[in-house]
Amino acid sequence: MRRHRVRVGRSGPQPANDEILDAQGGVATLAEAAYRRLRQDIVAGVFAPSQPLRLELLKQRYGLSFSPLREALNRLQTERLVVTAPLRGFSVAPVSIEEMWDATETRILIECEALRRSIAHGDDDWEAGIVAAFHALDLQVRRKAASSGIGDDELIALETRHQDFHRALIVRCRSRRLIDIADQLYVETQRYRLPTLAGQNPAASRDVALEHRQIMEATLERRGDEAAALLAAHYRKTSTIVESYMERAPAK
Amino acid sequence: MRRHRVRVGRSGPQPANDEILDAQGGVATLAEAAYRRLRQDIVAGVFAPSQPLRLELLKQRYGLSFSPLREALNRLQTERLVVTAPLRGFSVAPVSIEEMWDATETRILIECEALRRSIAHGDDDWEAGIVAAFHALDLQVRRKAASSGIGDDELIALETRHQDFHRALIVRCRSRRLIDIADQLYVETQRYRLPTLAGQNPAASRDVALEHRQIMEATLERRGDEAAALLAAHYRKTSTIVESYMERAPAK
DNA sequence: AAATATCTTTCTTTCGAAAATATGGCGTGT
DNA sequence: ACACGCCATATTTTCGAAAGAAAGATATTT
Incomplete structure (x- = not known):
């Protein structure tokens, strides 16, 4: 190693x-x-x-x-x-289901507020950053879909792009604290997502890419309420899947 | 020492x-x-x-x-x-005025949410805890007002009671993270408040005890919106005073 | 046999010194 | 005079060992 x-x-x-x-x-x-x-x-x-x-x-x-x-x-x-x-x-x-939901709901509180503020203050650079991060993530997702076995390094790259995309959305919120707390909660929730991802069939009944695209579009069109609602739903959906996974495979 | x-x-x-x-x-x-x-x-x-x-x-x-x-x-x-x-x-x-406001507004976001949740879930013990913390704070304030010179240990005791009161309000929010973040932001903002307190005449044109009482009453009567609004106003008022103090006495 | 005390082992925590880098002064050359 | 590079010093960072607790094992007593 x-x-x-x-x-x-x-x-x-x-x-x-x-x-x-x-x-x-x-x-x-x-x-x-x-x-x-x-x-x-x-x-x-x-x-x-x-x-x-x-x-x-x-x-x-x-x-x-x-x-x-x-x-x-x-x-x-x-x-x-x-x-x-x-x-x-x-x-x-x-780890526990309670802790996972606490992390998720706290993240929603923080990121939805940060997203609204970014939408209020965002400039052209901000928009460009979101589009770029989205495409970088999209490319990485396709690359992963192509290769059957999920390499360890590839997973890291994918997670990095994923975090970059979500950070790009909120980066203009004008609050270092909100961004840092969001980063920290990303890592915390990542802990719960990763084992779930590993033990799941690739054709999960969910189009994550579409959810990301919808969040991006609502954001770029400055529909704050809708973007925040989509983001919250996105996180809750993930956590619901993780929860049912944890109930089936307890400890670990 | x-x-x-x-x-x-x-x-x-x-x-x-x-x-x-x-x-x-x-x-x-x-x-x-x-x-x-x-x-x-x-x-x-x-x-x-x-x-x-x-x-x-x-x-x-x-x-x-x-x-x-x-x-x-x-x-x-x-x-x-x-x-x-x-x-x-x-x-x-x-320290900077920008950082102080970021800490303040983040604290408002976190604590108002936590307060609403506490109001939604709070039981009798929670109410008793708030009343007890309020009175402990009140006593300490009077004690301080009595002794002219503000002893170092007395100031620490006062700050502890103050933090305890604010924590008692939100303690039933059912989120360890919200409580911990609030604790951390309390310490951060305390850094800004303390020098201001030291360099201010005691008869400041402000009745902090009254503000605390109003927050407590709105909370105990489960008026969430009003309690949150009062809490936010309380914190913004403090930060406004700190800001004008910092503008007069820059560095330090 | 159960409970308690003692000893041994394992592990954390702390220290003082050693190694590596940054900083500031000095001299040299342009 | 100013810029640049070199040397001495100050400071951080890292290490290995030593000092104490905690956990577990063994023996002893009731």
């Missing part, structure tokens, strides 16, 4: 630590790299929900020392991907 | 580290203690906005080593009280 070598910050006392992970763009510090990789692995389900994250294990897996791992885990804790009890270390945050 | 001694976790290699800070209830780990003290000091303005937080300084000031300080700073970073550039260390997050 190790990739190419990327210089990252300094290398520590012992000589050979240059070849460190990351693979996703130059990262300045090992703590930052640890943060990204841990988040990725938790969201992707490499570590199961509620699983204890023993530091010795992480140290081996990522080839890092305690300090950067601890910093990463502390950040992930405030982002609700990791939980911790004072002298008992860290664990992957547990 | 050092208080009594409180056992906290272990004590580290060198013998005399038992007597560690905190003073606010038993804390299990030094990192947790560092987090609370740092947050308190940033909010109280002990460290000025944008001031670099040199680790050597913090190490001396709190009698701790790098590790717990770094963990605390990383958590504060995700809470917007601290900013960091990759190899340039940490600084206190800068």
Whole structure:
């Protein structure tokens, strides 16, 4: 699972630590790299929900020392991907249907407001960004549909485009906080979506691309109420599917 | 500024580290203690906005080593009280009128929604909690009005009661996320309120207690729209005062 | 046999030092 | 004088080890 070598910050006392992970763009510090990789692995389900994250294990897996791992885990804790009890270390945050709905409804509250504000303030660049993100997502969806097996890297690319599209819609809301909270809730809900996607037949009775297109069109035509309603319905539909999946396959 | 001694976790290699800070209830780990003290000091303005937080300084000031300080700073970073550039260390997050309004309006969005939901679901315990928190706040306000000089500990007590009252209003919203985001935004906005309070004449042309009472009454009588409107007006009024204060006394 | 105490093991947490980078001063050349 | 590069210093970041708790195992007592 190790990739190419990327210089990252300094290398520590012992000589050979240059070849460190990351693979996703130059990262300045090992703590930052640890943060990204841990988040990725938790969201992707490499570590199961509620699983204890023993530091010795992480140290081996990522080839890092305690300090950067601890910093990463502390950040992930405030982002609700990791939980911790004072002298008992860290664990992957547990999952539940209640938590999923809370994340979903909070996301709807935040993003609908941000979308309305973006529609109120959006300029030409904003519109262009939405169209571009939509097409990039669309292309990636077709590419995935073409290749039968869903490669790991392809899934990451797809999720990135998906997040980019939804972020493009709200990016002109003029509130850093709304955007950041939305980003965080995206990652939280992604945790619930990914296992569902993996265990589902590709011909799901749902046209996600169409839903995205309708949201985009309502947004570009500045119909705020309709765009917000479509967006909320889009998220609730997804969560309903995830919910029924979770009821069939409990734990995991 | 050092208080009594409180056992906290272990004590580290060198013998005399038992007597560690905190003073606010038993804390299990030094990192947790560092987090609370740092947050308190940033909010109280002990460290000025944008001031670099040199680790050597913090190490001396709190009698701790790098590790717990770094963990605390990383958590504060995700809470917007601290900013960091990759190899340039940490600084206190800068303040600006724009940021203050963003925090305020986001808080209004979150808390008004949470208040409506609490009003929809609230039971007797919830109502009792609100009344109790209101009176505790009221008592503390009178106590403060009695003593001319505003003691440091008294101000902390007052702020705690204030936060408790506002939290009591929304606590039955059935969403951990809304409550947590509201808590976080309370701390963020507190940073702006405190300097204003310090530099203001006590007979400010405003009856905060009355505003609180009106919010409480509308809430208890389940008039959701009115309660939300009063709450929003309450927060906007405060921020308007803070804004004019910031315009007169820029930096700081 | 059950309950309790003690010991061992495992793990987290903290520390101090080492390694790497950034910063600022100084000198040199144009 | 100004710009540019080099060296010394200050600061961050990372590491490995040491110090304590928690969890589990074993023994002891009732």
